[in-house]
Amino acid sequence: MYRKTALLLQFLLSLVVVTPFYSPLNGAELRPAEFAHNWPAWRGPLATGVAPHADPPVEWSETKNVRWKTEIPGVGHSTPIVWGDRIFLTTAVPYGDELEPRFSGAPGAHDNVAVTRRHEFRILAINRANGEIIWSKTLKKELPHEGGHYTASLASNSPVTNGTSVFASFGSRGVFCLDFDGKVRWEKQFGVMNTKHGHGEGSSPVLFGDSLIVNWDHEGESFVVVLDQRTGEQKWKIARNEVTSWATPIVVEHNQQPQVIVCGSDRVRGYDLKNGDVIWECGGLSKNIVASPVAQDGMVFAASSYDTRAMLAIRLDGARGNISDSKNVAWSRATRTPYVPSPLLYGNSVYFLRHYQGILSRVSTESGDDILGSPYRLGSIDNVYASPVAAANRVYVTDLSGTTMIVSHTDEAPKLLGRNRLDENFSASMALVGKDLFLRGKHALYCIADDSKSAGQ
Numbered sequence: 001m002y003r004k005t006a007l008l009l010q011f012l013l014s015l016v017v018v019t020p021f022y023s024p025l026n027g028a029e030l031r032p033a034e035f036a037h038n039w040p041a042w043r044g045p046l047a048t049g050v051a052p053h054a055d056p057p058v059e060w061s062e063t064k065n066v067r068w069k070t071e072i073p074g075v076g077h078s079t080p081i082v083w084g085d086r087i088f089l090t091t092a093v094p095y096g097d098e099l100e101p102r103f104s105g106a107p108g109a110h111d112n113v114a115v116t117r118r119h120e121f122r123i124l125a126i127n128r129a130n131g132e133i134i135w136s137k138t139l140k141k142e143l144p145h146e147g148g149h150y151t152a153s154l155a156s157n158s159p160v161t162n163g164t165s166v167f168a169s170f171g172s173r174g175v176f177c178l179d180f181d182g183k184v185r186w187e188k189q190f191g192v193m194n195t196k197h198g199h200g201e202g203s204s205p206v207l208f209g210d211s212l213i214v215n216w217d218h219e220g221e222s223f224v225v226v227l228d229q230r231t232g233e234q235k236w237k238i239a240r241n242e243v244t245s246w247a248t249p250i251v252v253e254h255n256q257q258p259q260v261i262v263c264g265s266d267r268v269r270g271y272d273l274k275n276g277d278v279i280w281e282c283g284g285l286s287k288n289i290v291a292s293p294v295a296q297d298g299m300v301f302a303a304s305s306y307d308t309r310a311m312l313a314i315r316l317d318g319a320r321g322n323i324s325d326s327k328n329v330a331w332s333r334a335t336r337t338p339y340v341p342s343p344l345l346y347g348n349s350v351y352f353l354r355h356y357q358g359i360l361s362r363v364s365t366e367s368g369d370d371i372l373g374s375p376y377r378l379g380s381i382d383n384v385y386a387s388p389v390a391a392a393n394r395v396y397v398t399d400l401s402g403t404t405m406i407v408s409h410t411d412e413a414p415k416l417l418g419r420n421r422l423d424e425n426f427s428a429s430m431a432l433v434g435k436d437l438f439l440r441g442k443h444a445l446y447c448i449a450d451d452s453k454s455a456g457q
Helices: 004-018 033-035
Strands: 066-071 081-085 086-095 117-125 133-142 165-169 173-177 183-190 205-206 213-216 222-229 234-240 249-252 257-264 268-272 278-282 294-297 298-305 312-314 329-332 344-348 349-353 358-365 389-391 392-400 404-410 416-421 431-433 438-440 446-449
Touching: 081 431, 086 165, 117 165, 117 404, 133 183, 173 213, 205 249, 205 257, 222 257, 249 294, 268 298, 294 344, 344 389, 389 431
Parallel strands: none
Antiparallel strands: 066 446, 081 086, 086 117, 117 133, 165 173, 173 183, 205 213, 213 222, 222 234, 249 257, 257 268, 268 278, 294 298, 298 312, 312 329, 344 349, 349 358, 389 392, 392 404, 404 416, 431 438, 438 446
């Protein structure tokens, strides 16, 4: 009964949150089902971390259920996105002579990597069936002005696709739209981002209908900008009273009004997608925002850690103006909240990791109370920078050392279903499509699939 209910909820959500996109090539409407069966963005087709139609493996190693493993030039922490028979991912490839080390001059800079090489900022298209690189497009070549935290990369922003175009943000290097053959359709430059402590950039662009949304929070003049995804023309740009955040926006359609919801160190805000007007705002999060929000059924769940542990459940019905101390905050909690990994929203549960450690909480979307054996300790797993994902009543959590823990998602206490290890370091979040699972490591991209199944099933 629970499984049927959970699947029904995910199906309904795909109809409510994911609106049809329109092809810039022929004007044909793309059905929501096409998105639900792919992994078109960092947090998947529902922007929740869930693949509603996937059924990936629970066992793998370097010698088992690896359909292919492809070496990726350069370094990047962006999640691969998948559409049909193609995978897209971004990377930053150093080239040229070693230069005098260039350190960030940002106030409070610490634990940063010096820039010593120029870089090519590339997007790659990869054949899903065999892992061959179809094309590699260099979008920018330059010496970066800052290198970022030692756990970060110069290609941490994940791309996004609508099935006919692919969009990539390299932040200070620009925002780009390409067709599936690697031809650049348009590009936009917004200047240089100066990030808090010089720790680097990471917010990913978001698609909704004919709009591409970019969050540009940094130590200078912050803003949210919405572009026409077909032409790159600016629809609107709204200044934000914010400093650096690394969170990716989400778009929620509530009462037939699409809202751009962006977490920030000062406020979580909901903007009218039509014109950028602030519909509502809510304080209470940390001064260091990394985790992105999730939403369903008229509720938004936003979380932070670092200096302030907080998770807020915001009810959109009637949300207007400053709702910080209003009944629109349905519940809040201040224990075991996430810092780097974003929450996972699965059925009537919100899953999240404590800071970026191996303690998994599962709370009720209705009350915020721990349910079903929460918190759950994931054994030896630790240092989790990738966000948890889910499919087929299973939750997948991957840590930096290459270990993935899989636990059950049922109406009983969680059970360990698998512990798998690869010889890589993983910061990028997993992508789940059909019977396939894609893991992007420091050096290689893996396709994990049952050896007895064919790609795409």
